Amino acid sequence: MSNIKKDVCDNCIIYDGLFGLEINSKGLCNFCEDPNHVNPNWRKVRIDNPTRQKRLMEWNEIIRTLQDKNGQNEYSCVIGYSGGKDSTALIDTFINEYNLKPFLVTINTGFMTDIAKDNIRKSLDKMNLSKDHIFVEDAIPTFIKLYRHLFLNHLSAEKALAADVCHTCTDLIHTVIVKEAIKKKIDYVFIGFSPDQIARYFFKTPKKDTYNDGLPRPQEFKKEINNEDLKWYLNENTNIDILPQVIYPYHVIEYDENEIINRIEAKGLIDKGKGDPVLTNCHVIKAAMYYDFYRYGAIFYAVQYAELVRQKDNDIEREKARKYYLRLMSRIGKNIKNDNFDSEGYENFLKKIGITKDIIFKIIENQRKNDPNLKKILKNIDVISNKRLK
Numbered sequence: 001m002s003n004i005k006k007d008v009c010d011n012c013i014i015y016d017g018l019f020g021l022e023i024n025s026k027g028l029c030n031f032c033e034d035p036n037h038v039n040p041n042w043r044k045v046r047i048d049n050p051t052r053q054k055r056l057m058e059w060n061e062i063i064r065t066l067q068d069k070n071g072q073n074e075y076s077c078v079i080g081y082s083g084g085k086d087s088t089a090l091i092d093t094f095i096n097e098y099n100l101k102p103f104l105v106t107i108n109t110g111f112m113t114d115i116a117k118d119n120i121r122k123s124l125d126k127m128n129l130s131k132d133h134i135f136v137e138d139a140i141p142t143f144i145k146l147y148r149h150l151f152l153n154h155l156s157a158e159k160a161l162a163a164d165v166c167h168t169c170t171d172l173i174h175t176v177i178v179k180e181a182i183k184k185k186i187d188y189v190f191i192g193f194s195p196d197q198i199a200r201y202f203f204k205t206p207k208k209d210t211y212n213d214g215l216p217r218p219q220e221f222k223k224e225i226n227n228e229d230l231k232w233y234l235n236e237n238t239n240i241d242i243l244p245q246v247i248y249p250y251h252v253i254e255y256d257e258n259e260i261i262n263r264i265e266a267k268g269l270i271d272k273g274k275g276d277p278v279l280t281n282c283h284v285i286k287a288a289m290y291y292d293f294y295r296y297g298a299i300f301y302a303v304q305y306a307e308l309v310r311q312k313d314n315d316i317e318r319e320k321a322r323k324y325y326l327r328l329m330s331r332i333g334k335n336i337k338n339d340n341f342d343s344e345g346y347e348n349f350l351k352k353i354g355i356t357k358d359i360i361f362k363i364i365e366n367q368r369k370n371d372p373n374l375k376k377i378l379k380n381i382d383v384i385s386n387k388r389l390k
């Protein structure tokens with residue numbers, strides 16, 4: 001019994017007790033010990049080269065087909081437009097490289113600022129695409145109900161609320177976009193996920209999954225919604241054959257982040273210096289990060305930061321990245337503990353979903369007291385927010 005149990009993995013930044021993960025006697029976390037380890041919040045998606053090449057050929061074929069059919073319909077495809085750099089550059093590629101005209105759909109889930117909306121309108125004006133775009137804002141009440149439900153009923157012992165919310169919300173956003181494509185009889189929906197945003201699907205969502213993901217979830221949420229809400233979802237009778245193909249082009253086509261930023265900045269499509277590559281702009285995820293911090297002693301992004309550290313190919317770079325992300329996690333933890341982490345966004349979010357901080361804390365305490373990991377959770381909350389992760 002001479003092994004000294006360490007708190008943080010020697011090779012990445014996973015710490016003991018994070019989402020049920022452990023550090024072994026050699027000082028390695030479950031992921032570093034076994035690259036195939038799976039956790040509800042993280043699994044490594046490995047795409048081999050032949051698969052990637054096959055999908056790239058499929059992509060080229062789709063573009064050729066759309067170009068052959070160009071002019072038969074008003075629009076070649078639908079592109080989900082968030083106003084961010086990736087979707088903006090994707091639109092630019094369609095217009096200027098492929099010579100194809102997309103129909104653009106932006107979904108406001110209730111937390112888009114006026115500045116963000118203004119920026120989207122300005123970019124559309126510059127691209128001369130204002131008439132080829134819709135802002136869907138009528139689904140906001142449904143999104144709000146969904147968030148409220150998820151925050152009040154998160155019962156998982158391991159899966160972060162942030163992961164659950166992101167997953168469920170993305171499905172609804174994509175379904176709303178898919179329904180716009182169906183209305184316009186458009187066969188393809190393109191989403192500008194970056195190459196590392198491979199959550200469940202690589203390159204495309206199989207149509208049967210587009211169907212399943214399009215039905216109201218979770219099960220108990222169905223009891224809380226009415227016909228107004230249901231119109232944003234698919235239903236059991238939706239014919240799978242009429243669904244458009246949902247595709248993530250950046251999973252296979254060239255993706256050079258600097259080139260993308262330079263190109264759209266040069267065209268004045270996005271303000272210079274925008275966009276934090278790591279931390280999300282989403283207030284909903286940030287609110288869920290408060291929950292996850294107190295419920296699991298977790299910084300939600302730790303599993304993703306850890307993968308970035310593991311990807312460094314030499315020890316010096318890895319150690320540098322390790323220190324950087326450990327400090328970043330402590331900073332986030334400290335800010336959460338001091339109510340200083342997007343606090344305005346957090347309060348605004350809770351107000352909109354009609355839940356108080358007290359209620360959130362009561363739910364968390366109730367969940368925590370039955371958690372066999374309670375000791376580690378409390379320790380981690382303390383260690384992270386006091387900058388003692390090493």
Ligand SMILES: [Zn+2]
Pocket residue numbers: 009010011012013014028029030031032033
């Ligand atoms: Zn590790």
